Amino acid sequence: MSVTMQDHWYPVALASGLRRSARDTLLLGRAIRVALDDGGAPVVTAEGRALPVQVKFGHVWTTLGVPAGDVFDIPEADQPGRRLVEVGSVKVRCSPLRAVENFLDIAHFPFVHTDVLGSEPHTEVERYEVEIRDDVDEVWATKVKFFQPQAARSAQGGITTEYMYRVPGPTCSVLYKTCPPRPGEWDVITLFVQPLTETTCEVWPWMALFDDDSTMTEMIHFQQLIFLQDRSILENQLPALLPLDPGREIPTRADMLSIAYRRWLKRHGYTFGAQLVAA
Amino acid sequence: MTERFIISGRLDGSLLPWIDGHARRIGVAVDFGPRSDSAMELRVDGPPALLDAMEMGCLLGPIDVWIEDIRREPV
Numbered sequence: 001m002s003v004t005m006q007d008h009w010y011p012v013a014l015a016s017g018l019r020r021s022a023r024d025t026l027l028l029g030r031a032i033r034v035a036l037d038d039g040g041a042p043v044v045t046a047e048g049r050a051l052p053v054q055v056k057f058g059h060v061w062t063t064l065g066v067p068a069g070d071v072f073d074i075p076e077a078d079q080p081g082r083r084l085v086e087v088g089s090v091k092v093r094c095s096p097l098r099a100v101e102n103f104l105d106i107a108h109f110p111f112v113h114t115d116v117l118g119s120e121p122h123t124e125v126e127r128y129e130v131e132i133r134d135d136v137d138e139v140w141a142t143k144v145k146f147f148q149p150q151a152a153r154s155a156q157g158g159i160t161t162e163y164m165y166r167v168p169g170p171t172c173s174v175l176y177k178t179c180p181p182r183p184g185e186w187d188v189i190t191l192f193v194q195p196l197t198e199t200t201c202e203v204w205p206w207m208a209l210f211d212d213d214s215t216m217t218e219m220i221h222f223q224q225l226i227f228l229q230d231r232s233i234l235e236n237q238l239p240a241l242l243p244l245d246p247g248r249e250i251p252t253r254a255d256m257l258s259i260a261y262r263r264w265l266k267r268h269g270y271t272f273g274a275q276l277v278a279a
Numbered sequence: 280m281t282e283r284f285i286i287s288g289r290l291d292g293s294l295l296p297w298i299d300g301h302a303r304r305i306g307v308a309v310d311f312g313p314r315s316d317s318a319m320e321l322r323v324d325g326p327p328a329l330l331d332a333m334e335m336g337c338l339l340g341p342i343d344v345w346i347e348d349i350r351r352e353p354v
Contacts (some may be wrong), residue, residue, distance in 0.1 A: 105295055140290070153293065167315055244339065244342055245297075245324070245339065245340070245341050245342050246301070246335075246336045246339050250304065250305055250336065251332065251335040251336060251339070252331060252332050252335060253328070253331040253332075253335065255335060256335065259335050259338050261337060262339055263339060266339070266342070266345075276342045277341075277342055278341075
């Protein structure tokens with residue numbers, strides 16, 4: 001049986017943010033309601049029908065279809081000593097697939113996150129490796145290296161940061177990056193995207209970091225600053241939908257990860273938020 | 280620089296005119312070689328970075344085509 005986008009899990013709320021009053025929102029264009037039952041457990045309904053619910057990584061997840069399994073795992077999230085950071089949500093007027101693709105775009109760091117995640121003249125993206133891991137059906141990029149003036153809230157001065165990117169679902173991405181205070185470990189930064197419509201989404205960043213110095217507020221503000229810089233770019237991208245045919249775009253070697261993501265979407269027919277034929 | 284691109288996948292559909300158009304957009308020269316519905320060869324001529332760009336574009340290709348793999352060989 002083929003898996004559709006409806007069969008995947010999507011974040012729809014912060015578990016800690018749920019109140020007795022319901023949260024009315026959208027998922028893949030359909031109206032849903034997120035609320036707490038009498039026992040304080042989250043429930044999600046669509047047109048009165050109860051949907052499956054899981055709570056993971058501080059978020060409430062649901063699905064409109066029949067999922068093949070649980071919400072994907074991030075084993076590092078269970079490591080002792082990590083601080084789990086619920087960043088909150090940002091509504092963005094862009095395709096949910098565009099939001100993920102932007103997160104995967106390494107080359108934009110020096111131009112959009114100038115003097116934080118990148119800086120000129122350090123604009124070159126070194127060769128990295130990309131694969132679609134068939135055993136887990138995920139897109140992975142490894143050996144990604146980039147010079148960053150301030151790679152994290154806890155970083156002191158510029159370092160060459162190593163990254164791994166992972167796409168475990170059509171609108172979710174996990175970034176593993178060099179952990180400045182703890183060499184040998186990876187900081188985990190995620191982008192969970194709730195697809196509202198084909199051209200709007202709600203983004204729920206979440207992190208699992210080794211950082212004993214920063215306050216929770218400082219870590220949240222750092223990540224919000226980064227994402228707000230992205231938002232102005234995302235809301236002005238044309239075409240609004242993510243093209244699965246390059247059309248007028250000219251992807252280069254640095255865009256290998258974006259191409260692998262789009263190929264993966266195309267192969268599975270995950271086209272909610274995608275443009276199929278070049279304009 | 281000239282390279283041979285050996286493309287495999289499900290290649291029926293609009294691939295040929297698409298490759299022709301993408302090559303012109305990028306600015307590389309393409310000669311079409313032998314082809315079937317599951318494999319085809321191209322000779323692509325241009326600067327190395329543009330050959331990379333041609334490979335990236337072809338890996339995605341038009342929506343009605345699935346490119347499984349592109350192998351590149353120097354000519």
